[in-house]
Amino acid sequence: MREAGVELLFDIRDLAVVGAVEALHSLRTLWRVYHTLLAAVERAPVEAVVLIDFPGFNLKLAKALAQRGIPVLYYIAPQVWAWHPGRLKNIRRWVRQLFVILPFEAALYHKVGVEAEFVGHPLLDLVPASGAKADACIHCGLDPAAPVVGILPGSRRSELHYLLRPMIEAAVQIHAHVPPAQFILPLAETLQPADVQEALETAPMPVRLVQRQTYEAMQAADVLLVASGTATLEAALIGTPMVIVYKAHLLTYLLARLVMRVAFIGLPNIIAGRAIVPELWQYDVTAKHLAAQALALLTSLQRSTAMRMELAALRSQLGTAGVPERVARGILGFLGTSVSQPQAVTGTCRVVQP
Numbered sequence: 001m002r003e004a005g006v007e008l009l010f011d012i013r014d015l016a017v018v019g020a021v022e023a024l025h026s027l028r029t030l031w032r033v034y035h036t037l038l039a040a041v042e043r044a045p046v047e048a049v050v051l052i053d054f055p056g057f058n059l060k061l062a063k064a065l066a067q068r069g070i071p072v073l074y075y076i077a078p079q080v081w082a083w084h085p086g087r088l089k090n091i092r093r094w095v096r097q098l099f100v101i102l103p104f105e106a107a108l109y110h111k112v113g114v115e116a117e118f119v120g121h122p123l124l125d126l127v128p129a130s131g132a133k134a135d136a137c138i139h140c141g142l143d144p145a146a147p148v149v150g151i152l153p154g155s156r157r158s159e160l161h162y163l164l165r166p167m168i169e170a171a172v173q174i175h176a177h178v179p180p181a182q183f184i185l186p187l188a189e190t191l192q193p194a195d196v197q198e199a200l201e202t203a204p205m206p207v208r209l210v211q212r213q214t215y216e217a218m219q220a221a222d223v224l225l226v227a228s229g230t231a232t233l234e235a236a237l238i239g240t241p242m243v244i245v246y247k248a249h250l251l252t253y254l255l256a257r258l259v260m261r262v263a264f265i266g267l268p269n270i271i272a273g274r275a276i277v278p279e280l281w282q283y284d285v286t287a288k289h290l291a292a293q294a295l296a297l298l299t300s301l302q303r304s305t306a307m308r309m310e311l312a313a314l315r316s317q318l319g320t321a322g323v324p325e326r327v328a329r330g331i332l333g334f335l336g337t338s339v340s341q342p343q344a345v346t347g348t349c350r351v352v353q354p
Contacts, residue, residue: 009036012190030057038064047335048073051095055079059087062094073334075099075327077109077116088112097334099327102271103317119326120319123230123237128215129315130239136219140210146180147222147298150240151207152214154227155188157195162247162285164199167225168207169287174294175205181298183207186217222304223297225290228265232277236268236314241307243278243293244269247285271317276310 002008010033034057041049048071051058055078062072077098078087091098091114098116100106109116134144142148149171153163171183185200185207187193193209200207210217218224218235224242226232235242244266248256264270268277278293297304 009033009040033057034061034064037061038068041065041070042068046070048331050075050331052076055087059090059094063090066094071096071334073097073099073331076101076122077105080108088114097330099330101318101323103319117326117330118319119330120321120323121233122323123233124315124318124321125323127234127237128219129237130312131219133220133222136216139216140184140213140220141208142182142184142220146182147178148182148184148220149174149294149298150217150221150224150226151183151185152188152224152226152231152235153185153196154229155190155231157191158248159227160191160195163227163245164196166247166285166287166290167245168199168203170225170290170294171207172204173287173291174298177291177295178298184217184220185209186214187211188214223294225294228279230267233267233271233314236277236311237318239308239311241277241297241304241311243280243290243297245280245285245290247282250282268311268314271314272310276307 038061049061049065051062051072051074053076058074059078062074065072072095074091074095074097077100078091080087080091088109091109092112096115098109098114099119100109100116101119101121103118106116106118133148137144137148151167151171153160153167175181175183183203183205185196187196187209189212193211196209200209214231215234215238218238218240221240224235224240226235226242226244228244228246232242232244246265264275264279265281266277266279269275269279280289280293297307
C-alpha cells in the first residue's frame, strides 16, 4: 500500500498478533488505532471504507462506520466457515459488499443474504508456478545437489516465540540423519534478522538466513517446516512438500479448539477437503515429531511426489490471475464509477483502507 501511494496512519507489523490471549497485550494500541481511524474518516468526506482481513478488529470498526452512514466493503472476509459463525449476523448488518478469496465462500454468504463476489485468491498474482530447483538454489546460495529444508516459523513475533526453537531443534535431528542437508530460513518482511539471530547462532549446523527471497527458498526446498497461515498456501502453489505447524498460548489453543468448525488448520487441507499435508498442533509440536515428518518426505520419493501432485491440483480451484483488478472494479462498481482499462483503476474517490 505504501508503494502504491496509500497514506498509512499505522503499520500492520506493529499490530499483527495471533490468538486472543496474545492480543490482550495490544489492546491499548488497537484502541488508539480504532479511534484514530474513526477520527480520520470523520474529518474528510469518505465515499466508502475498504476493510481487509483482521476480523476481530475490523468488524468492530465496521459497526462504528456503518452507524455513521459510511458504506463498508470487505476484502478477504472473516473465515466464518472455520470459527465464529456468529459473525455472520454482524457482517450481514454492517457490511455492504464482500470480496471473497476461496471458492466456497460466496455461496456461504449468499445463503444468509450477504452480497459476496468470489474474486479469486490474491496469491495467484504473486506466487510463481514451480520452477527449477537448481536455479532457485543458486539464487539462494545453496548447493543444488544436496537436500534443502526450509524453515518458516511465521511472520509474527508471537509465532517465533512458539515455533522457531522446535523447528531449529528438528533441523538438528534432520541433519544428524541426513548430513548433506542444507537449511534455509526466508525471513518474513514483518520481522528483522535480530528476531531470529540468537536461535540461529546456537544451532550446531548453519542455517542460511535470507530476506525477500521467500518464493525462491520455497522452490529450492525439498521439504518445508511452515507455520500455519498464508505461507502454507504459497508453498502449495509452488508445489513444495511441507509439514504444517501450529502452536500458541495454551489458552488461545483451547479457545480455538472450542470454536473451530473444521477438521484442519492448514489452508491446503481445508481447500482440498482432506489431509494432503501433515499437520502438527500444539502438544505435537516437538522437534522429534517435526523431524520425523520431514524425514519421511526427504527419504521417500514416492511420498514427496504424491504430495506434489496433490498440491498441483489446488491452483485450479483458486480462480484465475487478475484478482487486484477484479477487486478494484468491484469497489468502483459499488461507488458507481466506471473504468475501461485495468491500468486506469485509480478512481476519483477517497477510499480509506485501515
